[in-house]
Amino acid sequence: MSLLARYSRWAVRSRKLHYSHLNTLSYWSFFSTSATESTQTRPSPPPIRVGLTQYAGRGVFASRRIGAGELIHTAKPVVSHPSFSSIQGVCYFCLRKLPNGVSSSEAPQTLSFCSKQCEEQSKKFFDVEKKADWSTFNDYCRLQGLKYPLLVKRLACQVISGAVSSDVLDILQPENSSSDRISKMKNEAALLRTTFQHSNIESEQLAFLTEEWYIGVLARIRINAFRIELAIGSHQDLLSSAAALVDAEAAVGNAVYVLPSLYNHDCDPNVNISWIENVDAKITALRDIEEGEELRICYIDASMDYEARQTILYEGFGFHCNCLRCVSKD
Numbered sequence: 161m162s163l164l165a166r167y168s169r170w171a172v173r174s175r176k177l178h179y180s181h182l183n184t185l186s187y188w189s190f191f192s193t194s195a196t197e198s199t200q201t202r203p204s205p206p207p208i209r210v211g212l213t214q215y216a217g218r219g220v221f222a223s224r225r226i227g228a229g230e231l232i233h234t235a236k237p238v239v240s241h242p243s244f245s246s247i248q249g250v251c252y253f254c255l256r257k258l259p260n261g262v263s264s265s266e267a268p269q270t271l272s273f274c275s276k277q278c279e280e281q282s283k284k285f286f287d288v289e290k291k292a293d294w295s296t297f298n299d300y301c302r303l304q305g306l307k308y309p310l311l312v313k314r315l316a317c318q319v320i321s322g323a324v325s326s327d328v329l330d331i332l333q334p335e336n337s338s339s340d341r342i343s344k345m346k347n348e349a350a351l352l353r354t355t356f357q358h359s360n361i362e363s364e365q366l367a368f369l370t371e372e373w374y375i376g377v378l379a380r381i382r383i384n385a386f387r388i389e390l391a392i393g394s395h396q397d398l399l400s401s402a403a404a405l406v407d408a409e410a411a412v413g414n415a416v417y418v419l420p421s422l423y424n425h426d427c428d429p430n431v432n433i434s435w436i437e438n439v440d441a442k443i444t445a446l447r448d449i450e451e452g453e454e455l456r457i458c459y460i461d462a463s464m465d466y467e468a469r470q471t472i473l474y475e476g477f478g479f480h481c482n483c484l485r486c487v488s489k490d
């Protein structure tokens with residue numbers, strides 16, 4: 161399993177600030193909700209803007225002063241998928257823990273939804289998914305310890321169903337994939353395409369599913385996917401969560417968002433991304449943030465030492481971190 165696969169996007173809590181912005185990009189097409197959306201008739205936009213940073217491409221900046229603890233915005237994923245170890249214990253759509261969820265070792269394999277609403281929202285892609293036999297594709301992913309091809313599979317089902325456009329993730333930064341990785345991705349693309357071809361899906365509906373599409377999507381997912389760890393809500397959750405940490409993968413799944421993917425990394429972040437009960441993300445200020453300040457999350461476990469953080473960030477995300485903590489080799 162690659163370092164990225166193990167360490168993709170942790171949500172952690174921490175202290176200080178850093179960096180200011182240069183130019184500003186005007187960009188408001190992919191919005192989720194502001195903190196006040198649920199209580200007002202007309203939602204107010206979140207107090208942020210997307211702009212260019214000096215060292216890290218695009219970034220997210222405060223458009224006004226933000227107080228510590230403030231919910232900055234929420235975000236719904238473009239695509240999400242449960243991890244193999246959680247697939248029977250969480251909603252197949254929103255990843256909420258099911259009241260009577262079972263562990264992956266228990267048979268038979270059933271996919272469940274937590275509510276009528278999730279079932280309805282999944283209907284389009286799930287109708288496509290159900291047409292195909294996924295045993296070979298899933299076995300391949302399970303044996304190779306791969307989780308991101310499951311996101312590509314779901315995205316492909318969403319595209320075929322007409323729910324999203326095939327270029328929906330194009331706005332995100334892709335990784336610079338090695339030739340070795342590209343050849344593996346080509347095999348996966350062929351497997352995905354063959355799986356669909358063996359179902360009753362029309363070939364015109366598969367026109368988008370080229371090697372190039374698969375590689376471009378996976379290269380974006382690898383840099384931008386978040387591993388979803390739900391907050392502990394009860395004593396029972398605490399017990400099962402402790403067991404999961406010992407036994408297996410603590411994450412219930414993985415997801416890709418648009419706006420949260422534009423947040424850059426800091427080993428001492430000023431904002432936190434978290435998931436309380438399902439895959440809907442909450443971005444919250446960890447401390448007071450001034451207007452114009454860049455908002456940064458932490459992609460990894462910030463408790464690791466300097467060397468370990470640098471290695472993971474370079475191998476997983478392709479950059480050398482020069483946040484204040486790393487500059488001082490803390």
Ligand SMILES: C[S@@+](CC[C@H](N)C(=O)[O-])C[C@H]1O[C@@H](n2cnc3c(N)ncnc32)[C@H](O)[C@@H]1O
Binds near residue numbers: 216423
């Ligand atoms: C999830 S994207 C963040 C948004 C990205 N800057 C963009 O323009 O789309 C992650 C990528 O941003 C860049 N990045 C994020 N944090 C960085 C940092 N602290 N230093 C340098 N580059 C960083 C790296 O290229 C990394 O692979």
